[in-house]
Amino acid sequence: xxxxxxxLPKPILxxxxxxxxxxxxxxxxxxxxxxxxxxxxxxxxxADKKVLGQNFIRSLYYDNDNSLWIGTNGAGVAIxxxxxxxxxxxxxxxxxxxxxxxxKTKAGNYWIGTSGGGASLADKDGTVIxxxxxxxGLASNxxxxxxxxxxxxxxxxxxxxxxxRL
Numbered sequence: 001x002x003x004x005x006x007x008l009p010k011p012i013l014x015x016x017x018x019x020x021x022x023x024x025x026x027x028x029x030x031x032x033x034x035x036x037x038x039x040x041x042x043x044x045x046x047a048d049k050k051v052l053g054q055n056f057i058r059s060l061y062y063d064n065d066n067s068l069w070i071g072t073n074g075a076g077v078a079i080x081x082x083x084x085x086x087x088x089x090x091x092x093x094x095x096x097x098x099x100x101x102x103x104k105t106k107a108g109n110y111w112i113g114t115s116g117g118g119a120s121l122a123d124k125d126g127t128v129i130x131x132x133x134x135x136x137g138l139a140s141n142x143x144x145x146x147x148x149x150x151x152x153x154x155x156x157x158x159x160x161x162x163x164x165r166l
Contacts, residue, residue, distance in 0.1 A: 014030055016030055017059050017060045019061055021066070027062060028060075029057025029071075031055075033048060047080065052072055052075055053074075056074070058101075059100060059101050063124075068080040071099030071112065072099055074098055076090070077099055077122075079126050093122075093131065094112065094114065095116070095117025100113045101145050103145075105121075105148050106148060108123075109124070113156065116142060117131070118134065118141045132164075142161060144158060153165060154166040
């Protein structure tokens with residue numbers, strides 16, 4: 001019921017993606033200023049184009065192993081853990097570097113949904129295991145969201161193009 005306003009630092013401008021961890025820290029992906037962390041009442045820039053290759057952050061996922069998965073709009077995925085970055089991009093197996101969503105499966109792998117390259121499954125270290133595109137039967141290569149139901153069935157939404165069940 002209590003709204004506590006907090007003005008964002010000027011460079012943040014437009015928050016786009018959010019996630020948090022068990023310490024109560026909030027990670028904010030922006031349209032033009034990279035990734036920020038909100039902790040103990042203050043904002044701190046975590047990474048921007050200099051590190052990530054892109055300032056527009058479309059998706060974030062914070063895992064219980066203390067890794068932050070950062071989906072960018074044109075530079076793939078960055079995995080931030082223990083103060084270091086690891087990258088998943090075209091050179092490591094993604095078909096598109098425009099990342100719309102990141103979803104962790106019950107088995108501990110990560111589905112990365114892209115705009116134009118379908119969906120790629122990566123292990124916890126960021127190694128791409130496989131990619132599913134229209135060629136393999138996906139409704140569209142433009143993925144908007146991914147979900148795994150209680151039976152372990154993965155559902156991939158391709159917006160107006162339909163829904164695919166794996």
